[in-house]
Amino acid sequence: MIRCPRCRARLNGEGYCPGTLPLLDPRHDGREYGTAHQLIHQIGGDLTTGTINNWRRRDGLECHRVGRTVYSPLDQAAEIEADKRLGGRGRPRQLDATLDAAA
Numbered sequence: 360m361i362r363c364p365r366c367r368a369r370l371n372g373e374g375y376c377p378g379t380l381p382l383l384d385p386r387h388d389g390r391e392y393g394t395a396h397q398l399i400h401q402i403g404g405d406l407t408t409g410t411i412n413n414w415r416r417r418d419g420l421e422c423h424r425v426g427r428t429v430y431s432p433l434d435q436a437a438e439i440e441a442d443k444r445l446g447g448r449g450r451p452r453q454l455d456a457t458l459d460a461a462a
């Protein structure tokens with residue numbers, strides 16, 4: 360079985376990675392949504408499906424189920440990725456800081 364070197368998805372019969380398919384707009388809200396594999400291809404870096412799943416579980420990355428497939432918005436995923444990359448772990452979120460200041 361051949362897997363994509365980038366996102367580890369199983370290649371389809373024609374040797375294409377499903378992660379390279381165009382993003383969808385299943386909610387017709389003008390945002391682009393992708394599977395974990397698609398998000399890895401779009402965002403790049405050293406992401407894995409495990410990372411995307413962690414974002415879904417811990418960081419509030421939205422999930423939208425279409426049939427048996429779960430899609431998440433690219434813009435939100437990119438935001439989380441940038442936040443992790445630039446801020447590192449344990450940095451208080453900006454929203455929290457604002458709330459602290461207001462208290």
Ligand SMILES: [Zn+2]
Pocket residue numbers: 363364365366367368376377378379396400
């Ligand atoms: Zn791939």
